Amino acid sequence: xxxAVPGQIVSKEDAVxxxxxxxxxxxxxxxxxxxxxxxDWVLIHAGFAITILTPQDAAETNALFKQxxxxxxxx
Amino acid sequence: xMENDLIEKLKREMAxxxxxxxxxxxxxxxxxxxxxxxxxxxxxxRALLPQRVRLVSGPGCPVCVTSQGTIxxxxxxxxxPGVVLATFGDMMRVPGTRWSLERRKAAGGRVAVVxxxxxxxxxxxxRPAETIxxxxxxxxxxxxxxxxxxxxxxxEGLRNFTVLPAHKWVVPAMDALLxxxxxxxxxFLCPGHVSVIIGSRAYEPIAARYRRPCVVAGFTxxxxxxxxxxxxxxxxxxxxxxxxxxxxxxxxxGNAEALGVLERVFEPVEAVWRGLGxxxxxxxxxxxxxxxxxxxxxxxxxxxxxxxxxxxxGCRCGDVIRGAIEPHECPLxxxxxxxxxxxxxxxxxxxxxxxxxxxxxxx
Numbered sequence: 001x002x003x004a005v006p007g008q009i010v011s012k013e014d015a016v017x018x019x020x021x022x023x024x025x026x027x028x029x030x031x032x033x034x035x036x037x038x039x040d041w042v043l044i045h046a047g048f049a050i051t052i053l054t055p056q057d058a059a060e061t062n063a064l065f066k067q068x069x070x071x072x073x074x075x
Numbered sequence: 076x077m078e079n080d081l082i083e084k085l086k087r088e089m090a091x092x093x094x095x096x097x098x099x100x101x102x103x104x105x106x107x108x109x110x111x112x113x114x115x116x117x118x119x120x121r122a123l124l125p126q127r128v129r130l131v132s133g134p135g136c137p138v139c140v141t142s143q144g145t146i147x148x149x150x151x152x153x154x155x156p157g158v159v160l161a162t163f164g165d166m167m168r169v170p171g172t173r174w175s176l177e178r179r180k181a182a183g184g185r186v187a188v189v190x191x192x193x194x195x196x197x198x199x200x201x202r203p204a205e206t207i208x209x210x211x212x213x214x215x216x217x218x219x220x221x222x223x224x225x226x227x228x229x230x231e232g233l234r235n236f237t238v239l240p241a242h243k244w245v246v247p248a249m250d251a252l253l254x255x256x257x258x259x260x261x262x263f264l265c266p267g268h269v270s271v272i273i274g275s276r277a278y279e280p281i282a283a284r285y286r287r288p289c290v291v292a293g294f295t296x297x298x299x300x301x302x303x304x305x306x307x308x309x310x311x312x313x314x315x316x317x318x319x320x321x322x323x324x325x326x327x328x329g330n331a332e333a334l335g336v337l338e339r340v341f342e343p344v345e346a347v348w349r350g351l352g353x354x355x356x357x358x359x360x361x362x363x364x365x366x367x368x369x370x371x372x373x374x375x376x377x378x379x380x381x382x383x384x385x386x387x388x389g390c391r392c393g394d395v396i397r398g399a400i401e402p403h404e405c406p407l408x409x410x411x412x413x414x415x416x417x418x419x420x421x422x423x424x425x426x427x428x429x430x431x432x433x434x435x436x437x438x
Contacts, residue, residue, distance in 0.1 A: 003110055003426070004216065004268045015223075016193070029193055031223050032332045043271065043324065046163065046213065047191020048220040050330060051271045057323040064114065064295055 092307035093125035108266030109426025144380030146171035192224035247357035274329025350393030
């Protein structure tokens, strides 16, 4: 539950968007990052983006979680 | 700089700071984040630390700190007619006094696993004749999603959406551990993602009141080692302040939107933590404005739940959570208790200290 994963915003409508997380598309709440735009990388925790990431930080975090083999879900 | 060069540089920095540490005892650095626990074990980072340093896992796994009474209450709710219990998947296998949600579901209880509170809201919209109870477990990272869902439910008049409010604040638990004084903690490696929400400033009272360095770090090997190096630098200079080595993601003031919605929906209440007992102002209760969405009140279950006694199976998760023992010091570890047949939540959860040590070894 404490696991957060980077995702890239594919589309956005009001406070909800679709994010791509390692090839999967998921709905995510964007109300906590109102300034986030389509194309931005965000950190997704339990279905909500909690912060905007630089592409470099997103790549590093992705590599880390791939290493930890823990992407059973984003819950 | 190449990654390995950076790690070598951090090792030299840590070694130099460790040489200058006062006294001769080993210093204990507590991490309070399940993802740190996993990352440290997975990458074998303990082996890279100077002899004088010990890393201790604290109450950083949200599933693990959830009290037995809360699990029992969730099982009770899943057994009520007309109720669907919506929960994150990692709560399913945590054993309560008699049942886990997984076993209760197999025996006819109604439990739906959701990825987010948005899915729990969908359930409420799709099933207007039923009461959806969302198991609101987790720290500051998870709680804003619950708060936002409650705002949506209120706006839409979605009266069949309810939550069992068991979210927790991390800082009061740090305070309670230091005030209790039973476990040696010389500094905190503060949780990266919780800090995204609450901001690095949130640790200032701990650093000031107890004179303990608090350093926020991310999750790569370089981040964790940079955090430890910063802590050792402070300890050897006899300093105790808040430092943030994870500035890409964490700001001093945190996430204003998240803190705003938490403030509107929740108020601090006493909460029971597994291993730590009752801690004042460490739980998130619903404000009067949202009281009608409180599942405990709506469905008439005792809340906060009664405290349960010592674990009858001999599970020592409570001691592991407090950092009083290492997982292998529990007599059940890797014998009666394994990830396939877990006795306690620290072995159930991916973020639990026991599962991390079982999977990745003692280093």
